[in-house]
Amino acid sequence: MEQQVLQIRRSRSKSRTGAANIAVLGAGGLGMAAARMLAQKKEMRLSAIADKTGFVIEPEGIDPQVLVDKKPGDIGTRTDDAIGEIIRNSHAFDGIFIALPNLTNDFIPDVVSGFAEHGYSGVMVDALKRSGAVEMIFKLDDKLKQSGITYITGAGATPGLLTCAAALAANSFMEVLGVDINFGVGVSNWESYRATIREDIAHLDGFDLDRASRMTCAEIKDELDRRCGILRLGSMEHADDVLLERAGIVSREKVSVGGVVDTRNPKKPVSTTMTLRGRTFDGTVSSHRFILGDETTMAANVVGPALGWMKAGLEFHARGIFGVFGSAEIMPRFVR
């Protein structure tokens, strides 16, 4: 393994081609969307991908075609310490996109600590959702500064794209009275999105993560039947609140996130909308809105912005600006 580390060190080649080497942690829906998007970009390339099955490292770039119907362990090295391997080879990567499943709150913060303790100096971006997990990332600020890591948290769609839209909209107002994020998701068949639907059920009244994780597929199907396939989610724990509060825009209790998931129809049941209500300097109360195109998928709205924050992070890193930033504080930069 030592030999492999040395070879990868030599082949780090950002300066030769101008494209940043990106490692993606996770090869589920978001990780695979990242692989497909990176293949269409000139400024970045997929140089590693890892999940629980194993990892592939190829600094010159991984063709996402080889991952179709395959897992990283199928085409690269099979191991149950794939993240550890990425950490040990982290000098080969300009940026790390964390697209791991949202497990317990401390899982991703522990992974991030591992990179800092190894002495990684580069950019890291996550698409964490829960307020508690994002708050744990902010607590790593000193540690990441010492390691020379520029970290952007909550950098997906919500939190992320919509949080940043709220932070932008706030500037027209003297006081922000409330931020309301309402998302619509449509899937033709819940069984293609078992993990996501299971987590959505955990957010319903009377359910929690523990209860949802113990439900059988038949029980989930029964629950969906009782609700005619529609899940209405309100007052979700989403880190939009923490990120907007930290940016000094509005206190967290004035931020609400909810949505409607149709598990039987790919059409979004409602348009995904961020509404920010505020009072202007002349006393007027009004609302700005940001509305996502109904045809855009969750993957496009999560991973596209995440890569945009990766590029912004690379610019900050090149200027020697390290530490943890929230997605409401930095403009994501369109990646060509």
Next chain:
Amino acid sequence: MEQQVLQIRRSRSKSRTGAANIAVLGAGGLGMAAARMLAQKKEMRLSAIADKTGFVIEPEGIDPQVLVDKKPGDIGTRTDDAIGEIIRNSHAFDGIFIALPNLTNDFIPDVVSGFAEHGYSGVMVDALKRSGAVEMIFKLDDKLKQSGITYITGAGATPGLLTCAAALAANSFMEVLGVDINFGVGVSNWESYRATIREDIAHLDGFDLDRASRMTCAEIKDELDRRCGILRLGSMEHADDVLLERAGIVSREKVSVGGVVDTRNPKKPVSTTMTLRGRTFDGTVSSHRFILGDETTMAANVVGPALGWMKAGLEFHARGIFGVFGSAEIMPRFVR
């Protein structure tokens, strides 16, 4: 005058109260809105205001009440070189907001050069509209870097708030197909907004700035009568195009800006909307939209974001990041 300069140098007091000293150039609609907004902010204060009548410098803060129905020359020092006086005292200011009338393209770039040649080191923000003027500001990049100026251009509503919303929205897409900005403005009486309406007329087919500036008020009234008070403006020269092209988002010819101005009704004839159409990584074409609240005024949507970019500029300046940035490159930071 030398004595006044020295006294102002001593009283620069950002570190004592934590509020940044802001000088506003211009005391028209936007300059006066800036004065009123700054009076409601803790992080910034109005420390100087200047227009063609004269100037007031008061580092401890100017009460906007003293400016009601008065001009800077009425309450401070009457001079026809007010901008020169602000330049000579510029060491007293952390930031300069340029809210001067939009005269010839080279007027504001010349003012900015004056600050750099005097050795000013601080933040400058403009709300320029025309592409040609913004391009002239970008050409000052080297000169401003040498002086230690952090400059953000096109930092109003459009260009500005809506341009930045387009830059944010772009991240969901692999390719941006077009950006369309359509604004609505309603005023109850064109005579309260003579300069603005005159410039709007200059954008109509068959008119130009020269012809509009030579029209008598009776001729403007006749022109408005012929159009039932409604001005429909299309394909305007707005720097949204230059700013989005420079940020690498879309080529300038794919950006269009137009609007409808009702000169007889304060209600906006249409909602001000930015629509960005793009193609996602999976080939889908869709549009994100950003819609301003109908009740928000031009002043709130121009000056609020301008001060947000001022705060972002102060953060960049503190990190030693100088030069010219477009409003599509930097997140404006909500000012408390």
